[in-house]
Amino acid sequence: MKNKFLISAITFIAILFASCGNQQAKEETASTPNTFVSKKGPKSVLIISSSPRRGGNSETLCLQLMKGAEESKHKVEMLNLNDYDIKFFAKTEYERGERNDDDDAIQIIKKMAAADVIVLSSPVYFYSMTAQMKALIDRVYNYEKDLQNKEFYYIVTCTDKEKEALDGTIMGFRGFVRCLYNGQERGIVYGNGARERGTIDEKPAMKEAYEMGKNI
Template sequence: MRHDDSANTTDDPKLALVRQRRRVIRRTQLLSVRASRTLLESMIAADVIVLATPVYFFGKCAQLKTVIDRTVARYTAIANKEFYFIVTAAVGSKRPLERTIEGLRGFTSCLTGAKEKGIVYGTGAWEVGDILSRPAFEEAYEMGKSV
């Protein structure tokens, strides 16, 4: 017998709360699937893709990792794209950020015809707004104008 959350067979407030949470989780999962499809379709349709991430402990953020992971179903359709990478971190030099860049290249190396067109290293950005006074801010702006 199927359990139906919409049937209210009891007045137990705890059970009602569990049912409400299940409905919220289902809606959230549905929205997540729709957003993933929309993002994937946008990546397939785009000529240029910018992969940008703050760098924590020398790796890309979880949100970008999730975006990349969700392309697996149709990654072969993300073909012949130009890629730009933007990374920001508190460290003051570019060298430690190369691990992150290599991780992004690992993704693009799986894509047919992917071309790396530019990288912006936003070093020395620890506090909110720090990047505004760094050369990377202007570099990203100029790189965007050239696309």
């Protein structure tokens, strides 16, 4: 079973890496040397939670990371995508490169562009990220250059106790960052074995999220 899942995951990421929304961006990113330099001193941190369940396990980990980052004097903003109207990626955006600004997606992308650090958080449903998060990621099409030189952290939770159960979501995040310009993955919090609200409280992920925030 695990072997089948790993094969599927590898196939998924191979397709994803080959299908950045902006092919030119992908080619330029691949050919550009890594010149990323992490900002010194306090940073602007944007935490994006996509959990439809308020006070759920992934959101709890986001708050832990936020606590640690604020204690280290970083400026932190946390938002939940369920508070925003984010339409699906439109055919016109793909075919003619039009930018659709009649919902809240561009508002969030502007926040991402202004941040030094972006934290992407999702519970895992059927071995993938939430539809809310994927919708936002798709809408970044044509804004890749606005998200240059960002540091990324991932927070992922699921009921399954096996770490491999989170691979699909993490690979989805990595595929997104790969299509940006000089994006840097900095860390992952694995929240396995957490189903009911509050079950994450006794997991090592709580301390890991806090320490990750402290060390941004």
